[in-house]
Amino acid sequence: MLLRRYFVVGIAAALALVSGCVTQPLLEQPPPVIFVHGNGDTAALWQTTIWRFESNGWPRERLHAIEMPYPLARDLDDKEQAGKTSTAQAMAYLKAEVEKVLKETGASTVVLFSNSRGGYAIRNYIQNGGGDATVSHAILGGAPNHGVWAIKGFREGNEFSGTGPFLTGLNAPKNANGDEVTGPVKWLTIRSDRNDKFAQPDGVWIGAKGTATQVTFAGPELKGASNVVIPGIDHRETSFSPAAFSAAYQFITGKAPATTGISPELNIVLSGSITGLGVVSLDSKSGNFVNNLPLAGAALAIYETDTGSGTRRGAAAYAKNVGVDGAWGPFKATAGTPYEFEITAPGYAITHIYRSPFARSSEVVNLRPERLADADREAKAITIFSRPRGYFDAERDKMNFDGQALLPGVPPTGAGVSSSTVKVTPAVDRAIKAEFNGERVVGRTWSAANGHVVILELTY
DSSP, X not given: OOOOEEEEOOHHHHHOOOOOOOXXXXXXXXXXXXXXXXXTXXXXXXXXXXXXXXXXXXXXXXXXXXXXXXXXXXXSTTSOOXXXXXXXXXXXXXXXXXXXXXXXHOOSOEEEEEETTHHHHHHHHHHHSSGXXXXXXXXXXXXXXXXXXXXXXXXXXXXXXXXXXXXXXXHSOOSTTOOOSOSSSEEEEEEESSOOTTSOSEEGGGTEEEEEOSOOTTTTOOTTSEEEEETTOOTTHHHHSHHHHHHHHHHHHSSOOSOSSOOOOSEEEEEEEBEEEEEEEETTEEEEEEEEEEOTTXXXXXXXXXXXXXXXXXXXXXXXXXXXXXXXXEEEEETTOOEEEEEXXXXXXXXEEEEOOOSSOBSOOOBOOOOOOGGGGGSSEEEEEEOTTSXXXXXXXXEEETTBSSOTTOOSSSSOBOEEEEEEOSOSSSEEEEEETTEEEEEEOOOTTTTEEEEEEOOO
């Protein structure tokens, strides 16, 4: 009988960075891995995970991160909604990607590794789309497998309802043991002990503080899967953290990785895409929706910046007006050098994205300009401190943004916010700095009145 396997990973041991040489994985021919991002997210979030696989000898050409168009879930799964996708559409995108990767690599099966909503597409594909024949391993980081809420009669048409038809169908017993997973695929779930905003007994993170969700911290676990618990991690860290990588690597190969760190490269080549924001009008209210669609005609300029002040060091090191595919690159970056990515596009703010030095080459440096609200133009400058691969936790993390230890908009407890905004009122042209657990990003302020917005983006 296949019993639920349950592991707890010590956070100190799991996050220890092991220095050493790059080694070939246990498997002689490592399988292709397809990474599936979550609700409203982008393939770019898998950058450091891909680097960790590469640092353990995994061939770059066998690591694929899918960019889901219209990555936001519908309010009602069976009702068409502008700018959003159904569970069936998400599954279809994933199925097409799997077939493409199998054809390109000649492999017979793939490994699927997801975060959050991406786990729904994987489960749906394996159970209902033929993926049981094309997938060897399925790894679900932070997937709300028993719902973000499970309240009978409450928004059950939404795919995140644990009592709705979508999840009850996926979770229906598959055998006499009551397993919730589909064989012969091998399954792994990764969850936090209690710090995942979408696996909470209280509805605080879904706007219903004090209301019982009927979901527990163990909501992401599945009967019949190997279930890993990593204390302290947040929702995104269930997939993008060193500890999550270590658990996934060991699940695939049968051995621990040689390193959970990232081995630096001397010759670094960067590329990616520029995508925009869709605009829809619902019930007389307009809003911006992430769509991951190419932003044709956007202009990109990349500048080397000074480590201490964020000032540009000369003319643009790279510049391009992107075409209909939104693609940019290749750009040969200098190891150890921080960069500013300036994006200009009609209908958007001139967006300045500052990044710390890149450790390795990457094909998923995907960029998205911001829109500036009219109210924000009253500030001298707008700067956003962003952590795409995790959330800010005031109790857990050591951080500082423009001299403030408690980041604006970040609650004193809990990990549920991934960005913080400072509206600068003194002199505009100055350095602005942000730090998070040892990573430091330095940029410059730019005039909001003249249509600029600044992003200090963390890599780790």
